[in-house]
Amino acid sequence: MKGFAQLLELLALTPSRNRKIEALAEYFGRTPDPDRGFALAILTGALTFKNVKPAVLRDVVTREVDPYLFGLSYDYVGDLGETIALIWPHHGGTEPLPSLTELIELFNTTSKAELPALIGSLLTRAEINERWALVKLSTGALRIGLSARLAKTALAQMSGKDLQEIEEVWHGLTLPYGELFAWLDGKAERPDIDHAARFHPLMLSNPIDEEKDIEKLDPRDFAAEWKWDGIRVQLIASRGRVSMFSRTGDDVAAAFPDVVESVFGDGVLDGELLVGRDFEPAPFNDLQQRLNRKVATQKHLAELPAFVRVYDMLFDENADIRTLPWTERRARLEAWFGRHPQTRLDLSEVLAFSNWEELAEMRRRGAAEHGHEGVMVKLRVSPYVPGRPKGLWFKWKRDPNTVDAVLMYAQRGHGKRSSFYSDYTFGVWKGNEIVPIGKAYFGFTDEELKQLDKWVRQNTIQSFGPVREVRKELVFEVAFDSAQQSGRHKSGVALRFPRINRIRWDKPAAEAATLDDMQVFLEAT
Amino acid sequence: MAQPFLDRDLRVKPINAWIDPPRPQGRAIITHGHSDHARPGHGAVLATPDTIAIMQERYGPDCAGSFQALDYRTPLDVDGVTVTLYPAGHILGSAQVLLEHEGQRIVVTGDYKRLPDRTAQAFELVECDLLVTEATFGLPVFQHPDPQTEVVRLLRSVEAFPERAHVIGCYALGKAQRMISLLREAGYDVPIYLHGAMLSLCALYEERGIALGELRHALDVPKEQFAGQIVIAPPSALKDRWSRRLPDPVLCMASGWMSVKQRARQSGVELPLVISDHADWNELRQTIADTGAHKIWVTHGAEEALVYHCRQQGLEAEPLNIQAFEEGEEEGD
Numbered sequence: 070m071k072g073f074a075q076l077l078e079l080l081a082l083t084p085s086r087n088r089k090i091e092a093l094a095e096y097f098g099r100t101p102d103p104d105r106g107f108a109l110a111i112l113t114g115a116l117t118f119k120n121v122k123p124a125v126l127r128d129v130v131t132r133e134v135d136p137y138l139f140g141l142s143y144d145y146v147g148d149l150g151e152t153i154a155l156i157w158p159h160h161g162g163t164e165p166l167p168s169l170t171e172l173i174e175l176f177n178t179t180s181k182a183e184l185p186a187l188i189g190s191l192l193t194r195a196e197i198n199e200r201w202a203l204v205k206l207s208t209g210a211l212r213i214g215l216s217a218r219l220a221k222t223a224l225a226q227m228s229g230k231d232l233q234e235i236e237e238v239w240h241g242l243t244l245p246y247g248e249l250f251a252w253l254d255g256k257a258e259r260p261d262i263d264h265a266a267r268f269h270p271l272m273l274s275n276p277i278d279e280e281k282d283i284e285k286l287d288p289r290d291f292a293a294e295w296k297w298d299g300i301r302v303q304l305i306a307s308r309g310r311v312s313m314f315s316r317t318g319d320d321v322a323a324a325f326p327d328v329v330e331s332v333f334g335d336g337v338l339d340g341e342l343l344v345g346r347d348f349e350p351a352p353f354n355d356l357q358q359r360l361n362r363k364v365a366t367q368k369h370l371a372e373l374p375a376f377v378r379v380y381d382m383l384f385d386e387n388a389d390i391r392t393l394p395w396t397e398r399r400a401r402l403e404a405w406f407g408r409h410p411q412t413r414l415d416l417s418e419v420l421a422f423s424n425w426e427e428l429a430e431m432r433r434r435g436a437a438e439h440g441h442e443g444v445m446v447k448l449r450v451s452p453y454v455p456g457r458p459k460g461l462w463f464k465w466k467r468d469p470n471t472v473d474a475v476l477m478y479a480q481r482g483h484g485k486r487s488s489f490y491s492d493y494t495f496g497v498w499k500g501n502e503i504v505p506i507g508k509a510y511f512g513f514t515d516e517e518l519k520q521l522d523k524w525v526r527q528n529t530i531q532s533f534g535p536v537r538e539v540r541k542e543l544v545f546e547v548a549f550d551s552a553q554q555s556g557r558h559k560s561g562v563a564l565r566f567p568r569i570n571r572i573r574w575d576k577p578a579a580e581a582a583t584l585d586d587m588q589v590f591l592e593a594t
Numbered sequence: 595m596a597q598p599f600l601d602r603d604l605r606v607k608p609i610n611a612w613i614d615p616p617r618p619q620g621r622a623i624i625t626h627g628h629s630d631h632a633r634p635g636h637g638a639v640l641a642t643p644d645t646i647a648i649m650q651e652r653y654g655p656d657c658a659g660s661f662q663a664l665d666y667r668t669p670l671d672v673d674g675v676t677v678t679l680y681p682a683g684h685i686l687g688s689a690q691v692l693l694e695h696e697g698q699r700i701v702v703t704g705d706y707k708r709l710p711d712r713t714a715q716a717f718e719l720v721e722c723d724l725l726v727t728e729a730t731f732g733l734p735v736f737q738h739p740d741p742q743t744e745v746v747r748l749l750r751s752v753e754a755f756p757e758r759a760h761v762i763g764c765y766a767l768g769k770a771q772r773m774i775s776l777l778r779e780a781g782y783d784v785p786i787y788l789h790g791a792m793l794s795l796c797a798l799y800e801e802r803g804i805a806l807g808e809l810r811h812a813l814d815v816p817k818e819q820f821a822g823q824i825v826i827a828p829p830s831a832l833k834d835r836w837s838r839r840l841p842d843p844v845l846c847m848a849s850g851w852m853s854v855k856q857r858a859r860q861s862g863v864e865l866p867l868v869i870s871d872h873a874d875w876n877e878l879r880q881t882i883a884d885t886g887a888h889k890i891w892v893t894h895g896a897e898e899a900l901v902y903h904c905r906q907q908g909l910e911a912e913p914l915n916i917q918a919f920e921e922g923e924e925e926g927d
């Protein structure tokens with residue numbers, strides 16, 4: 070446990086990516102099985118405990134610490150795990166903590182009733198850094214700025230194997246990854262996994278830079294499609310089994326039985342999950358309602374039927390076609406649809422355009438008339454490359470809508486921004502009062518955050534716990550993708566993807582927008 | 595207890611003298627030399643000889659109309675109010691102020707700590723009726739570790755990265771000298787390099803009897819020579835062009851705030867050293883209990899939690915909300 074705690078601390082505090090990779094490779098190299106397998110699972114977020122939950126830890130702590138003082142401390146520190154680690158009042162005990170493997174075994178076998186006592190005694194026995202690591206791993210929220218990809222990169226560095234190969238086998242593996250490490254150590258063959266039946270890392274796009282890219286790119290080399298406002302999924306149909314993964318490789322099939330049960334034919338497809346009748350996409354909010362549930366309700370299945378708009382194909386039946394150019398993959402995808410009529414899948418339309426100006430106009434009208442997020446522009450000769458390769462796929466988002474709104478409340482952020490007032494609620498005029506229309510916590514630089522934090526502290530008129538109400542004097546230019554009717558806000562309006570576009574230090578609050586001004590945005594969607 | 599003769603802005607009413615006033619006042623009693631307590635421009639200043647020396651070093655010999663030096667434990671009658679200074683253990687010359695008037699005893703702690711520190715006169719407990727306590731680390735998440743374990747971590751890192759320099763962000767007054775002294779106690783006896791901003795105050799400490807070992811100005815030193823060395827610099831220099839003169843530096847920061855890893859990350863600190871010159875939560879509570887005071891005023895920091903704690907103990911407690919001291923990294927934490 071000590072070694073793992075040291076590794077976690079180093080990962081949390083070392084800014085250099087290379088040094089993180091070195092530390093990980095060194096740790097995996099010297100740590101025995103199965104400890105290193107469990108460590109890998111913790112670092113990549115693949116390990117969860119049935120009974121050990123943040124709420125349990127919070128209970129354990131608030132039995133020993135006054136809940137009010139705990140609340141103030143949490144507000145200050147901004148990270149539940151770290152608050153618990155720092156506030157635990159009992160230290161000592163001579164017995165060292167068990168190994169990672171023993172610890173996980175304990176967590177999995179201890180009954181719910183006995184867990185609080187176990188956790189309490191572990192916290193007391195731990196040294197300060199171990200306590201921090203212990204809490205982090207029990208709550209499952211590491212928040213140390215480490216991606217699964219970095220961990221895999223370290224495995225590649227440790228073993229000399231290709232990162233791509235590791236990614237390929239990754240989703241077929243089971244804890245504690247004995248066969249993976251045996252292969253990496255050169256002691257066994259590469260794990261054999263049903264190739265078509267597991268998640269394949271997705272190909273992602275880069276934003277187009279209108280100033281720089283457009284002039285250089287020849288429109289004849291590119292195909293365009295609408296950018297759909299749903300969630301990206303990978304559908305895998307193999308030997309009668311269908312799975313559906315989100316872009317991060319989470320299996321979301323259980324919540325969308327209407328889609329997965331409908332798929333006919335084998336293959337690995339890349340598309341956008343949407344809801345709506347007759348392949349007519351409904352607003353993202355509707356999809357959100359279904360995403361919020363692990364299992365679909367009858368009501369949702371009836372009222373918000375889901376479908377997948379398919380735009381690419383990775384495997385045609387069992388053949389890996391990722392190295393083929395987009396034009397050929399598209400042709401095979403269309404042929405596949407021809408052979409396998411679908412009820413909940415359809416093809417994403419390819420837009421015809423002859424120059425960028427024409428596509429820009431289509432993009433503008435698509436946004437205004439149908440609420441599309443923008444267009445995707447794909448190099449016709451490009452293979453399917455996992456990750457975010459440069460120059461192959463571009464997203465060309467529509468220009469955001471903007472509104473000048475007045476800052477109303479500020480709340481302290483969490484994590485990296487824990488001591489700053491970084492979450493802002495803003496509103497627009499409704500007669501003589503300002504009513505909230507949304508909340509944003511990004512879009513500004515670190516330097517601006519400092520200025521905003523200072524402004525909030527100097528202009529507070531009331532505090533409610535972590536929230537401060539401020540003088541209604543500061544105007545934000547807020548950018549957002551769309552506006553929708555909402556019962557949640559007093560204003561009746563909710564913004565999608567709001568972010569602070571600019572801070573209008575110069576603009577008087579009286580000149581901010583009114584609720585009437587918002588109507589045009591509501592009508593557009 | 596009768597109405598306190600100290601008001602909530604820390605003005606001693608019968609003699610119109612202020613303790614650590616943020617704005618120039620006619621009469622000021624200064625607890626210690628940090629700039630959020632000792633400001634220039636007062637009429638008459640009463641403080642320990644060390645504090646006066648520090649103020650004159652930082653702001654110039656004429657930074658107040660007049661100075662009166664008062665040694666520790668020496669009662670001074672000022673127009674009917676007896677003022678006595680006791681060591682606060684925070685930095686060199688730091689003092690708690692005991693005020694006695696018509697049978698009432700009031701102690702203003704200033705900043706303090708009770709852990710041993712070779713660079714500051716050791717804290718002495720003073721019993722009183724009204725205690726005005728600081729609360730910089732007044733939350734139960736602050737339980738400072740033994741500073742020597744932090745130094746051991748630092749020295750281990752120095753050993754592990756012989757090709758890199760370790761640059762430690764320290765406030766120039768107090769923390770820098772304490773850090774150096776802790777290193778010396780741990781047996782680190784090679785030269786320690788200093789940022790220019792550290793030089794005069796380190797010299798002042800040495801002149802006043804605090805030995806710091808061999809110190810070198812980190813100016814015009816070839817880059818390679820810093821490999822494996824320890825450099826002390828103000829926190830602002832860590833991210834500044836200044837530290838480019840160092841080979842692949844490990845950024846360290848010595849501060850009580852560093853126990854919060856999220857905060858260390860936020861400031862880009864790679865090796866946080868939890869070394870504080872303030873009382874932690876347990877020391878604050880202990881001190882409040884030990885003074886026997888039944889009325890507690892809380893200022894400088896996380897007032898809410900400490901006030902809550904005092905009230906839970908049946909004590910009368912109030913936050914002072916002194917404007918100039920909003921939370922944040924003040925000098926010398």
